[in-house]
Amino acid sequence: MIAKRAKTIVFVLLTLVVIISSCVFLCACDNKEETKGDIAYGMYVKRFTYDADADTMTAYVAITNDESLKLAGAQANWHYDRTAENIFYDRYDYVVSFDPSTIFSVVESSLTQEQRIVDEVEYHNLKVVFEYATIYKSLEGGVEATKSGDNYIFDYPLNETDSSFEAPLSLRVQNSATWYGILVGAAILIVGIIITIVRVRRKKYGR
Numbered sequence: 001m002i003a004k005r006a007k008t009i010v011f012v013l014l015t016l017v018v019i020i021s022s023c024v025f026l027c028a029c030d031n032k033e034e035t036k037g038d039i040a041y042g043m044y045v046k047r048f049t050y051d052a053d054a055d056t057m058t059a060y061v062a063i064t065n066d067e068s069l070k071l072a073g074a075q076a077n078w079h080y081d082r083t084a085e086n087i088f089y090d091r092y093d094y095v096v097s098f099d100p101s102t103i104f105s106v107v108e109s110s111l112t113q114e115q116r117i118v119d120e121v122e123y124h125n126l127k128v129v130f131e132y133a134t135i136y137k138s139l140e141g142g143v144e145a146t147k148s149g150d151n152y153i154f155d156y157p158l159n160e161t162d163s164s165f166e167a168p169l170s171l172r173v174q175n176s177a178t179w180y181g182i183l184v185g186a187a188i189l190i191v192g193i194i195i196t197i198v199r200v201r202r203k204k205y206g207r
Helices: 002-030 100-110 176-205
Strands: 036-051 056-064 075-084 089-098 125-134 146-148 151-157 165-174
Touching: 036 100, 056 100, 089 100, 089 125, 100 125, 125 165, 151 165
Parallel strands: 056 125
Antiparallel strands: 036 056, 036 075, 075 089, 089 165, 125 151, 146 151
16 A cells, blocks of 8 residues: 555656656747847838828838838838746737838838829828738737738828837737646646556456
């Protein structure tokens, strides 16, 4: 009886050791990722919309790394911070920043006659909207998101006279290290229970 209890205690301790070791190992791997930084992006025009009654065309701009799409002189900075909410979840906080007055100037100077004239109507007024699209439903963007296909769209109207603009974005994600550790430990525990049941059945039924 004592021997059986000792075996049970040893098994439980080994399971805990594996769970803790897995979490520590996976956390070490997970923490290799930078927790904060800045990335430089180019900007491009995704699409145009037109309002004939207001004689206004709206250019929707977004960030890109595609050299073939970038507008010369239009740049944005992507700042990110990664923080731990708890052992189960991390939070990524992002800020996209740029100079709206420069973006207006670059977009306006890049417009072609074909883009200004639609259905024989020439548009003289320009509005610019910064647009960020994501597949993550849990992303928060400081403004209300609209659903478009599989994407969630955040639109930020820009002011031509502003010299600075920041679009805040935040995303809550699972801490993979913790969840993998739990899965590994649970798998070991389940295997141990199955082995124990098999042994008991063999002793009881002789097979």
